[in-house]
Amino acid sequence: MDGSLSRTYQTQPWTRRELERAKGETTVSVVLPALNEEDTVAGVVESVRPLVGGLVDEVVVVDSGSTDATPERARDAGARVERCRDILPELEPVPGKGEVLWRSLAATTGDVLVFLDSDLVEPDPAFVPGLLGPLLCDSGVHLVKGFYRRPLRVESEEWDTGGGRVTELLARPVLDAFRPALSGLIQPLGGEYAATRSLLESVPFATGYGVEIGLLLDTEQRYGADALAQVNLGVRKHRNRSLLQLGVMARQILGTVLSRCRPDPGPGTSTGTSAETGTASSGTVLTQFVQVAGEWLPTSTEVSVGDRPPMNTLRVRSTSGVPSGP
Numbered sequence: 001m002d003g004s005l006s007r008t009y010q011t012q013p014w015t016r017r018e019l020e021r022a023k024g025e026t027t028v029s030v031v032l033p034a035l036n037e038e039d040t041v042a043g044v045v046e047s048v049r050p051l052v053g054g055l056v057d058e059v060v061v062v063d064s065g066s067t068d069a070t071p072e073r074a075r076d077a078g079a080r081v082e083r084c085r086d087i088l089p090e091l092e093p094v095p096g097k098g099e100v101l102w103r104s105l106a107a108t109t110g111d112v113l114v115f116l117d118s119d120l121v122e123p124d125p126a127f128v129p130g131l132l133g134p135l136l137c138d139s140g141v142h143l144v145k146g147f148y149r150r151p152l153r154v155e156s157e158e159w160d161t162g163g164g165r166v167t168e169l170l171a172r173p174v175l176d177a178f179r180p181a182l183s184g185l186i187q188p189l190g191g192e193y194a195a196t197r198s199l200l201e202s203v204p205f206a207t208g209y210g211v212e213i214g215l216l217l218d219t220e221q222r223y224g225a226d227a228l229a230q231v232n233l234g235v236r237k238h239r240n241r242s243l244l245q246l247g248v249m250a251r252q253i254l255g256t257v258l259s260r261c262r263p264d265p266g267p268g269t270s271t272g273t274s275a276e277t278g279t280a281s282s283g284t285v286l287t288q289f290v291q292v293a294g295e296w297l298p299t300s301t302e303v304s305v306g307d308r309p310p311m312n313t314l315r316v317r318s319t320s321g322v323p324s325g326p
């Protein structure tokens, strides 16, 4: 295998008119998960709004419990805002990005969903059309990831490249080892992707930051790598987190991989790990070390590694047609 994904678009060959024609009666929901993103959420909404009524049917910010002005800023910019805990209110929310995306399925109606992070800086209005291209114009595609150059800003220093630290140091090596069919994905963790509702409702969602890698693994397992496409979206800048925060994210992602890929221990050896999986609230504790007054001291963080079940397995449906919990 040469490592490339067969449906890789280095440029976007579709005109806006072609996309609109290909869209036909298909409906598209754009979803922005948001937790305390008052500085950036409006800019992301504004980058999508000109598409509403054409390529896009609804723009929904799903707020994950912000304590800042994220909901107001999103609403003022023209998005519908849903609070995570008001969607499927019978189910107590668990923290995490995957939980928000999973609930967004019950708060939107599109046949296709496009996810965009709400911490994007200078978001490009061409992201959504690019992500829709393969879904609308190719057959057999269920999930489309964006790829891009990723600048990195640490404190006041900024570099043109170097972003995507968890991607390069964990996600891509782990996919290469455990699921080589996905080793050609350039940005497996990117938050900009589009998928069919039928796929998204039929697979489990990791509740935390494992959600992206879990969706990729499950899609490949179900439909093969040809159900995936990736499109060059240019440049993507976002708020860069600290190394300690990324360590917690990496642990969640690893938990999701272990729950789906059992390493082959080889003859006579033991893996030393048990596959991690469980209910939405399953978790573990990660110990990290920080320097305090010259000493390196442990600090513990709870890490969720559980899954929500496929949305289409929730038994009860309310009169509005929105699924509610078991």
Ligand SMILES: O=c1ccn([C@@H]2O[C@H](COP(=O)(O)OP(=O)(O)O[C@H]3O[C@H](CO)[C@@H](O)[C@H](O)[C@H]3O)[C@@H](O)[C@H]2O)c(=O)[nH]1
Pocket: 033, 034, 035, 036, 037, 063, 064, 095, 096, 097, 100, 116, 117, 118, 119, 188, 189, 190, 191, 192, 209, 210, 211, 212, 213, 238, 241, 249
């Ligand atoms: O509990 C949460 C955590 C995050 N978010 C939102 O999710 C988006 C991405 O979160 P962020 O913490 O900025 O993640 P990144 O550091 O950007 O991590 C990258 O890698 C993650 C793991 O794959 C992906 O989920 C991200 O989309 C991707 O950008 C942002 O809009 C957040 O506001 C929530 O809504 N609720």
Ligand SMILES: O=C(O)[C@H](O)COP(=O)(O)O
Pocket: 150, 151, 152, 162, 163, 164, 165, 166, 167, 168, 189, 190, 239, 240, 241, 246
């Ligand atoms: O996608 C990633 O690898 C993580 O979100 C870290 O990204 P960053 O290195 O650009 O902050």
